[in-house]
Amino acid sequence: MAGAYWCMVEDDRQGAPKKVMAEVLGEASRLAGAAGAQAEAVWVTDKATPEGLKQLGEWGAKRIWLLENAAFAPYRAEVWTPAVAELAGKESPQAIFGPVTTRQREFMARLAARLGAGLSADSTGLAAEGGKLVATRPVYAGKLLSKMTWSKTPWMATLRPNVFRPADPQAGASAAVEKPSVTIPGESMKLVERKQEAATGLPELTEAEIVVSGGRGLKGPENFVILEELAKVIGAAVGASRAAVDAGWRPHRFQIGQTGRTISPKLYLGFGISGAIQHLAGMRTSKVICAINKDPEAPIFKIADYGIVGDLFEVAPLLTQEFKGLLEK
Amino acid sequence: MKILVMIKQVPDTATQVKIGGDGRTIDTTGITWIVSPYDEFAVEEALRIKEKRGQGEVVAVSLGPERGKEALRSCLAMGADRAIHFKDAAWDAADTLMTARALAAVIKQEAPGLALFGRQAIDDDMGAVAAQVAELLGWPCASWIMEEAVDGDGKTIRVGRQVEGGLEIFDLPLPAVASAQKGLNEPRYPTLKGIMGAKKKEIKEVKASDIGMAAEPPVLSVVKLESLPPRPPGRIIQGEPAEAAKELVRALREDAKAI
Ligand SMILES: Cc1cc2nc3c(=O)[nH]c(=O)nc-3n(C[C@H](O)[C@H](O)[C@H](O)COP(=O)(O)OP(=O)(O)OC[C@H]3O[C@@H](n4cnc5c(N)ncnc54)[C@H](O)[C@@H]3O)c2cc1C
Ligand SMILES: Nc1ncnc2c1ncn2[C@@H]1O[C@H](COP(=O)(O)O)[C@@H](O)[C@H]1O
Numbered sequence: 001m002a003g004a005y006w007c008m009v010e011d012d013r014q015g016a017p018k019k020v021m022a023e024v025l026g027e028a029s030r031l032a033g034a035a036g037a038q039a040e041a042v043w044v045t046d047k048a049t050p051e052g053l054k055q056l057g058e059w060g061a062k063r064i065w066l067l068e069n070a071a072f073a074p075y076r077a078e079v080w081t082p083a084v085a086e087l088a089g090k091e092s093p094q095a096i097f098g099p100v101t102t103r104q105r106e107f108m109a110r111l112a113a114r115l116g117a118g119l120s121a122d123s124t125g126l127a128a129e130g131g132k133l134v135a136t137r138p139v140y141a142g143k144l145l146s147k148m149t150w151s152k153t154p155w156m157a158t159l160r161p162n163v164f165r166p167a168d169p170q171a172g173a174s175a176a177v178e179k180p181s182v183t184i185p186g187e188s189m190k191l192v193e194r195k196q197e198a199a200t201g202l203p204e205l206t207e208a209e210i211v212v213s214g215g216r217g218l219k220g221p222e223n224f225v226i227l228e229e230l231a232k233v234i235g236a237a238v239g240a241s242r243a244a245v246d247a248g249w250r251p252h253r254f255q256i257g258q259t260g261r262t263i264s265p266k267l268y269l270g271f272g273i274s275g276a277i278q279h280l281a282g283m284r285t286s287k288v289i290c291a292i293n294k295d296p297e298a299p300i301f302k303i304a305d306y307g308i309v310g311d312l313f314e315v316a317p318l319l320t321q322e323f324k325g326l327l328e329k
Numbered sequence: 330m331k332i333l334v335m336i337k338q339v340p341d342t343a344t345q346v347k348i349g350g351d352g353r354t355i356d357t358t359g360i361t362w363i364v365s366p367y368d369e370f371a372v373e374e375a376l377r378i379k380e381k382r383g384q385g386e387v388v389a390v391s392l393g394p395e396r397g398k399e400a401l402r403s404c405l406a407m408g409a410d411r412a413i414h415f416k417d418a419a420w421d422a423a424d425t426l427m428t429a430r431a432l433a434a435v436i437k438q439e440a441p442g443l444a445l446f447g448r449q450a451i452d453d454d455m456g457a458v459a460a461q462v463a464e465l466l467g468w469p470c471a472s473w474i475m476e477e478a479v480d481g482d483g484k485t486i487r488v489g490r491q492v493e494g495g496l497e498i499f500d501l502p503l504p505a506v507a508s509a510q511k512g513l514n515e516p517r518y519p520t521l522k523g524i525m526g527a528k529k530k531e532i533k534e535v536k537a538s539d540i541g542m543a544a545e546p547p548v549l550s551v552v553k554l555e556s557l558p559p560r561p562p563g564r565i566i567q568g569e570p571a572e573a574a575k576e577l578v579r580a581l582r583e584d585a586k587a588i
Contacts (some may be wrong), residue, residue: 074497077460078469102492106472109457113429113464118549121455134552139453140346140355146453147552188469192487192498204493210588234588252475252512253491258342258451259366259511267587278342284557288587290577296565304563306580308573318574323588326578 002037003094003153005029007061008084008108009041010101013073015049017041019166020099020207022059024159026167027126028097029060034128037094038062041175042087044080046073057175060167064175065091071184074191075103077110082185085114088154090180095133095155100206100262108158118150120157122262124285126164141258141281161207162264163285197251201232205254208237211265211286213256215241215279217272217293217312221249226313227271230320233327239263241273257282269319271312275300292316330385330442330483330503332375334409335432335462336368338393338400339452353551364400367447369407370509373516375445376408378479386410388439392420392431398532405527406519412532413439419537424547425453429461434540436466442483446508448473463506471499473510479503 005028010018021041028039041061043052048068056064067083088096088111096111098104100122112119124145125136133155139146205211212231214224224238231238240250242257256263258281268286273279275291275298283289284303291304292315301307308315340346341361349356364372372389379385389404391397392415401412415431423431436444444466449456463470475496476489486503489496491510501507519527537543566573566580581587 076469078463081464102473102490105456106460106470109425109455109460110464110470112457113426113461116426116548118424118426118547119455119457120549121457137454139554140340141342141451143346143557144348144355145555145557147555148549149552151546151548151550188502189471190500192500194495194497195489196495199494206493252510255511267581267585281342288581288585289563290581301563301565303560305561305585306577307563307565308570308577309565310570310573314570315574318571319578322574322578326582326588 002035003092004038004040004063005032006093006096007039007041008096008098008104009043009045009056010099010104011043011045011052015045015047016052017043017056018099018207020161021056022166022169023161023164024097024099025056025059025061027159027164028095029167031095031126031128031133035094040065042084043067044072044084046070053177054174057173058169058171060170061175064177066177066179067182068179069184071187076187076189077107078189079185079187080107081110081114083182084111086182087180088115093154095153095157098158100158100160104158108156112156115154117152117154117156120148122160123157124160124163124264126157138285141277142284160262160264160285162209162266202228203235203237205237205239206261206263208263209265210234210236210267210269211239211263212236212269212271213239213241213273214244214271215273216243216247218244218249224249226316230316230323233320233323241279270300271316273300274298275303330378330382330479331388331439332378332385332443332445333388333390333436333439333441334368334371334375334404334445335458336372336389336391336400336404337365337447337450337452338362338391338397339365339450342451348554348556352553355554362396362399364403365447365450365452367449367451367509367511369516370511370513371445371447372404372407372409373514374477374509376517377514378443382479382483388413388441390432390435391415392423392428401532402527403519405530406523407517408523411530413535414532415535417537419542419544422547422550424549425455425457426461426548427545429458429465431537431540431542432458433462433465434542435535436462438540440504442503443479443486444504444506446506448508448510459506459508466506468504468506469501470506471501472508474507475510475512477507
């Protein structure tokens with residue numbers, strides 16, 4: 001049997017894999033299936049739950065390599081990398097995929113260096129072409145797409161959330177759980193403190209299926225409440241343009257764009273954002289783009305699927321009402 | 330303490346990029362080149378560490394073609410003490426791993442206390458080189474740092490790294506690798522004196538053979554570049570705000586099935 005397609009598990013640090021793993025496992029299963037191989041999960045954690053293992057099986061993992069050890073938390077690439085590399089050396093996977101999250105982006109890069117492998121980071125497409133894998137990645141602020149291929153295995157890639165079709169969960173499907181013994185490397189980095197931001201009750205920006213985003217047109221930090229109200233109704237995350245972040249209205253981690261986060265939600269609603277090229281770099285792969293701007297010439301209308309030319313202070317509360325009416329039905 | 334800062338020259342974010350004749354690289358005519366913005370944060374931070382400690386050396390390092398010297402020159406104008414330019418046809422098709430190997434080799438030679446990088450280069454947006462260099466050197470690495478403080482005797486660095494939902498504060502023994510996230514600082518503009526002074530500072534050129542490297546096929550290579558598929562034309566919803574809002578919500582639900 002051909003080498004397996006590994007999926008590095010991103011979890012919520014409480015023992016449950018994140019939803020984005022349905023996308024990674026879904027894509028790995030499709031590619032592996034066509035190549036007569038299977039998708040497998042590799043879960044590095046200090047704590048896995050039975051429900052979490054079951055979930056990975058239902059999302060298509062045929063086997064789960066569980067590396068469970070207290071030393072794996074907090075996450076440090078220097079500890080994870082030798083452990084996973086040791087396993088990869090024994091099992092020779094054909095591919096290693098992971099979702100784009102802050103830790104997977106760093107970990108996968110470090111693992112690629114250790115394995116001497118190629119890493120296609122933040123991929124938005126993967127396709128088998130004549131026995132090779134070809135990845136698609138946005139480059140130059142998303143102005144162009146780069147098609148890349150590997151000269152040797154394992155083919156390593158991180159996958160942008162919300163782009164790949166998630167696996168249809170197979171109720172009752174279960175994965176064989178293997179607990180391989182690997183050397184636990186020493187650590188040099190020590191966690192001092194974790195400064196958690198107060199929970200907003202809204203989804204995480206990069207994972208959210210809907211993102212509401214505000215720019216300079218909001219005129220002040222207090223007005224973000226208008227967007228938060230809308231976000232609560234439709235289960236969206238709230239993002240911002242750099243102008244809003246630089247003005248100190250929102251913390252930097254909410255910035256969308258070239259020097260912020262890249263998002264790819266099913267629906268993006270921009271309020272009072274002009275649509276500068278650097279902003280578009282962070283959201284142009286969104287499936288449906290809506291813009292509300294009082295300037296009919298604003299560049300964001302060029303890539304918007306739907307637009308309203310108008311005053312956001314008037315339109316946003318009306319949209320909140322309309323969505324409320326719709327979703328309460 | 331000696332600090333090495335890895336900087337990449339990239340097209341200005343507002344520049345139009347066109348696909349070149351080979352279909353795999355961009356047409357470089359008419360492009361304005363800049364130091365990748367995250368790398369500027371790294372240069373600024375290195376200068377601040379040196380200023381705070383009252384001693385030390387900041388060395389800017391870049392791998393790329395001849396024009397990369399301009400980028401190094403602007404780091405020297407900001408205040409870096411000297412620069413190293415990796416320039417060799419052997420690196421023309423360098424992928425991230427090959428770049429990381431070259432940078433790791435010079436870091437090993439120079440033996441700095443700290444190697445600073447940008448979070449990602451904004452041309453290829455890989456965000457991989459810093460962690461790869463750390464692995465090749467066997468050093469700890471803190472990615473996406475928003476704050477840092479080197480302790481008094483230069484033995485450890487305390488960093489705040491950005492993760493989903495917050496900041497993680499770590500202590501790393503030096504030498505270490507760190508990559509700069511936006512929010513770390515506001516990079517300074519070079520002063521006239523800085524610009525003049527930069528002309529006299531050294532930019533040392535390094536060839537692949539100088540560090541025992543040779544041309545080798547990349548592990549990951551570009552098959553081709555493509556333009557974005559055109560987006561279907563959008564629709565501006567007309568009408569009074571109340572009507573328009575109602576119609577937008579209907580269209581998102583029924584036509585776009587986005588909610
Ligand atoms: C190196 C570099 C990196 C950058 N990175 C990023 C990045 O990551 N993310 C990012 O967003 N930007 C980035 N920028 C900045 C970018 O170029 C723009 O300056 C920024 O996106 C503008 O933000 P904005 O759209 O909120 O503000 P503006 O461009 O000022 O637009 C405000 C818009 O609000 C509209 N408006 C005002 N009042 C109302 C109202 N009452 N109702 C409706 N509409 C209203 C106006 O018509 C206008 O179109 C970067 C720039 C550089 C040079
Ligand atoms: N050619 C290069 N020369 C010098 N530094 C580089 C080069 N390529 C990448 N880097 C450094 O590595 C960081 C990450 O780059 P990348 O992984 O390509 O996104 C950049 O911000 C730079 O600090």
